[in-house]
Amino acid sequence: MTVAHHPADELLLSYAAGTLDEGMSLMVATHLAYCPRCRGLVREAEALGGHLLDELPPAAVSDTALAAVMSRLRADDGRAPAAGPALEASPLAPVSGIRVPQPLRGYLARDLAEARWRPVAPGLQQTGLVVEGAGSRPVLLRINAGRTIPEHGHRGSEYTMVLAGGFNDGHAEFRPGDLCAVGVDTVHRPVADLDGDCICLVVSEAPVRFTRLLPRLIQPLMGSGL
């Protein structure tokens, strides 16, 4: 399986910079699981991030900081060094025959076959995903085999990544891992392939998000809770 349709370079760069919101990051990170090419690009962008970190004029850190960190680390001693996080077996593979890779799998509460699919049009159902952050709201869309989504336009950029099955939008064919990006001016009429339901992750780019980093974290750090 080779992925043919990739996120634009600037999306990969911004994923590495950490500026995409959670929904968009989820989309890009899940694409990476399908796509060695884009993993390579993100590695390059993170190398740039490492270089930019190195280049920063250092800010003075207090004399006691290292000692404070060391004493926390010594308190860890005796604990076995953490191995990678244990992987939960995919609950999805055997039942619905769909292998949903991480990180998307971690966002799914239950098997895709049992998800609460809400009908939105004939042959078309969707179910929402819960993200913590503000911004774009990712949904899973299911187009029944062979069904057509009526011609429609878009209010903003919209990204659709195939997880199972496939569709053809009249311009190109999209199969698992492929990302279809459409802008405001795009009108299209996707038709699901005949080899089963087409399940997609859909993220609509959120309206402007302005970062204003307020020290909301002061509470958790002080241990006072919220």
Next chain:
Amino acid sequence: MLLAVASDRDEAAFAALFSHYGPRIKAFLMRTGTDAAIAEELTQEAMVSVWRKAVQFDPSRAGASAWVYAIARNLRIDMLRRERRPELDPNDPALVPEPEESADRKVGRLQDEEKLRQAMADLPDDQAQVVRLSFYEDKPHAAIADELGLPLGTVKSRLRLAFRRIRKVVGEEE
């Protein structure tokens, strides 16, 4: 040094990492307007993660600075933006594997500091600016567009062009 921390739990090597990265992580966090005292707390938090996660450091996948950078970036997202950071799981059995040859050879050139420095220095100012606003100030495309009074499409194309130029200087791509 990261490898010494990973395999031997070498405290002297960790102290050396701390003296290099600690002040830079703090500076990095302060770029988003974070108060110095909070940035200091978070820097300690980041260095604790460096120690704990050192066993996961894989030099065939990333250079040390890129790896530390990713920890600082994720901390910024978790703690300052209060969002989850969806990340690839390299051990996921559902992952489509890489073709054999790709990784090792590439990482060598990615860590070529001199080339990266040159690549950044050679970027046209307008492209370097959007790269810095992204990496240092955590500004999404729309916020950059707003701040610079540019159409969103222009911000995206500047980032795209910058990334392409950097890749061209650093490697043999395109």
